[in-house]
Amino acid sequence: MIHSNFKRLGISIQKIIGKSVLYLVTGITSVLFVLPVFMVLNYSFKTKRELVVGNPLKLPETLQWDNYSYAFYRLDMLRSFTNTAFYTSVSVFIIAIVAGAAAWAIARNRGRFFKFSYIYFLIGILIPYQALFLPIYIIGYTMNLTNNAYGIIIMYVATGLSFGVFLMTSFMNTVPVELEEASFLDGCSIYRTYFSVVLPLLKPAVATLIIMQAFQIWNDYLLASLFVSKRSLTTLNVVLQSLFSQQSSDYSSAMAAIIISISPITILYISVQKYFIQGLTAGAVKG
Amino acid sequence: MINHKHKMQYLSLIIPAMLLFSFGVILPAIMGIYYSFTSWNGMTPEIPWVGLDNYRNIFHDSYVKNAWVFTIKFTLWNTVLQNVFALLFALLLNAGIKGKNIFRTMIFIPCLISPIIVGFIWQRIFLNILPYLNILFGTDINFLLFGSADTVLSGLLLANNWQWIGYWMLIYLAALQTIPKYLYEAAKVDGASRFRQFFIITVPMLAPAFTISIVGITIGSLKVYELLVSATNGGPGRSSTSIIYLIYNTAINGRQYGYGSAISITLIAALLVVALWQLSFLRKKEVQL
Numbered sequence: 209m210i211h212s213n214f215k216r217l218g219i220s221i222q223k224i225i226g227k228s229v230l231y232l233v234t235g236i237t238s239v240l241f242v243l244p245v246f247m248v249l250n251y252s253f254k255t256k257r258e259l260v261v262g263n264p265l266k267l268p269e270t271l272q273w274d275n276y277s278y279a280f281y282r283l284d285m286l287r288s289f290t291n292t293a294f295y296t297s298v299s300v301f302i303i304a305i306v307a308g309a310a311a312w313a314i315a316r317n318r319g320r321f322f323k324f325s326y327i328y329f330l331i332g333i334l335i336p337y338q339a340l341f342l343p344i345y346i347i348g349y350t351m352n353l354t355n356n357a358y359g360i361i362i363m364y365v366a367t368g369l370s371f372g373v374f375l376m377t378s379f380m381n382t383v384p385v386e387l388e389e390a391s392f393l394d395g396c397s398i399y400r401t402y403f404s405v406v407l408p409l410l411k412p413a414v415a416t417l418i419i420m421q422a423f424q425i426w427n428d429y430l431l432a433s434l435f436v437s438k439r440s441l442t443t444l445n446v447v448l449q450s451l452f453s454q455q456s457s458d459y460s461s462a463m464a465a466i467i468i469s470i471s472p473i474t475i476l477y478i479s480v481q482k483y484f485i486q487g488l489t490a491g492a493v494k495g
Numbered sequence: 496m497i498n499h500k501h502k503m504q505y506l507s508l509i510i511p512a513m514l515l516f517s518f519g520v521i522l523p524a525i526m527g528i529y530y531s532f533t534s535w536n537g538m539t540p541e542i543p544w545v546g547l548d549n550y551r552n553i554f555h556d557s558y559v560k561n562a563w564v565f566t567i568k569f570t571l572w573n574t575v576l577q578n579v580f581a582l583l584f585a586l587l588l589n590a591g592i593k594g595k596n597i598f599r600t601m602i603f604i605p606c607l608i609s610p611i612i613v614g615f616i617w618q619r620i621f622l623n624i625l626p627y628l629n630i631l632f633g634t635d636i637n638f639l640l641f642g643s644a645d646t647v648l649s650g651l652l653l654a655n656n657w658q659w660i661g662y663w664m665l666i667y668l669a670a671l672q673t674i675p676k677y678l679y680e681a682a683k684v685d686g687a688s689r690f691r692q693f694f695i696i697t698v699p700m701l702a703p704a705f706t707i708s709i710v711g712i713t714i715g716s717l718k719v720y721e722l723l724v725s726a727t728n729g730g731p732g733r734s735s736t737s738i739i740y741l742i743y744n745t746a747i748n749g750r751q752y753g754y755g756s757a758i759s760i761t762l763i764a765a766l767l768v769v770a771l772w773q774l775s776f777l778r779k780k781e782v783q784l
Contacts, residue, residue, distance in 0.1 A: 263627065313505040449724060
């Protein structure tokens with residue numbers, strides 16, 4: 209009876225079962241992926257006692273906001289948080305401007321030097337800075353760039369440029385050459401044209417670059433741990449790591465610290481998701 | 496349109512990027528090669544030249560061998576697991592379900608977290624969360640994956656895959672959406688099964704995405720370090736010491752800059768050879784299709 213009704217409506221039972229299985233599998237997978245994050249959030253609101261006793265997945269009886277204020281003020285996260293935000297935003301800003309300019313010049317010229325520089329930058333993509341950290345550290349150390357806010361920014365910019373040049377070059381064909389030519393005819397210099405015509409048209413590319421480099425720098429540990437040992441200049445991940453290695457039974461404040469440190473980047477991702485996915489598609493799949 | 500004056504100005508737009516990149520990447524690479532021929536300890540003003548000694552020593556060093564074995568195992572497993580699961584999840588999300596964006600975001604969230612934190616989170620999962628299942632179900636499963644040399648690789652793979660599958664899933668999802676629908680319709684008309692459609696249309700059309708993800712996962716896995724710092728400390732023993740971890744121990748803690756540099760150079764050589772080989776091999780496959 210039901211079966212014949214479905215048939216009349218053009219729905220096959222096979223299809224319904226198929227769809228349900230699809231939703232079930234996708235649902236379970238997604239939940240499994242966020243479960244560890246939920247665990248961190250859950251622990252960050254628990255008391256020390258609740259950490260050791262009873263079901264670890266049980267929700268806290270009362271929300272311990274103290275864990276957060278302890279992490280933020282007592283562990284001096286405020287300072288490392290500001291430092292990380294400063295290094296990230298300045299580096300990412302410079303990378304976007306400098307890489308965009310180079311990518312534009314490479315895309316609009318045919319000369320041998322421009323071709324060479326494209327390949328030159330490719331080396332940086334194939335060799336991640338982690339493989340070069342030792343000489344990078346030696347350079348930083350001998351040139352007094354360690355324990356220096358500008359030193360670490362220079363290194364973040366230098367190591368982020370390759371990726372930037374590549375991403376921006378692959379986006380360049382979205383900028384119509386006619387607009388640039390019109391701008392030259394109007395008597396604009398090449399610099400003026402870059403800043404007032406090309407860059408604004410590259411907004412999606414710039415947004416993608418900013419997001420991807422922001423993740424990279426915000427989440428960096430190796431370079432930060434080598435370059436800034438001074439407390440006043442240290443970054444979130446370095447502080448977190450020292451916290452992780454100290455903690456024994458009291459890790460609720462460490463969990464609160466984790467939530468504090470991943471919040472800005474999560475908010476950034478969710479608010480610019482559209483650009484990010486666009487950029488991945490253009491930069492990765494086509495490139 | 497572009498005259499000579501313009502050309503010089505275009506050059507001036509490349510110069511800042513060139514200089515910074517040369518300073519922060521190319522110069523270190525050259526210096527690394529130089530130090531790899533010395534026995535410098537990083538402190539003394541004179542830098543003793545030892546020629547190929549460091550490279551000869553690498554071949555007899557069991558620590559280096561162990562680190563390479565761990566790093567290669569980690570890389571191979573990651574390349575297989577991340578590709579398979581990323582593609583599988585991308586296909587699931589691309590099968591016309593509602594709420595796709597929410598599921599996609601849920602699976603992607605771990606990518607936003609620093610590997611230092613990921614290591615710590617999984618340490619806690621293995622120590623505190625999973626053992627509770629034993630109490631709950633009265634079982635006796637060993638969940639302390641980071642605790643023994645036999646299981647540490649599986650534990651790290653679990654943590655690392657949890658973090659990165661979402662990223663590569665996004666790449667595959669984006670690639671899947673560029674496949675024109677009419678190809679499937681034509682195949683359907685010709686009577687091709689779903690299974691056959693996957694192999695004659697989906698897989699070939701995904702070739703560029705395969706290239707990107709295979710090269711990306713390889714490079715990413717060969718440089719694994721941060722995850723180990725907070726998850727295992729390279730242990731137990733030296734069972735999860737990766738190449739970068741070993742370089743760090745050798746040069747920074749052991750004060751053997753020259754030797755550490757030589758190990759770095761072997762890593763760079765491996766990265767370049769593997770990435771270029773993969774790129775040329777996979778690109779050729781793309782062209783044939």
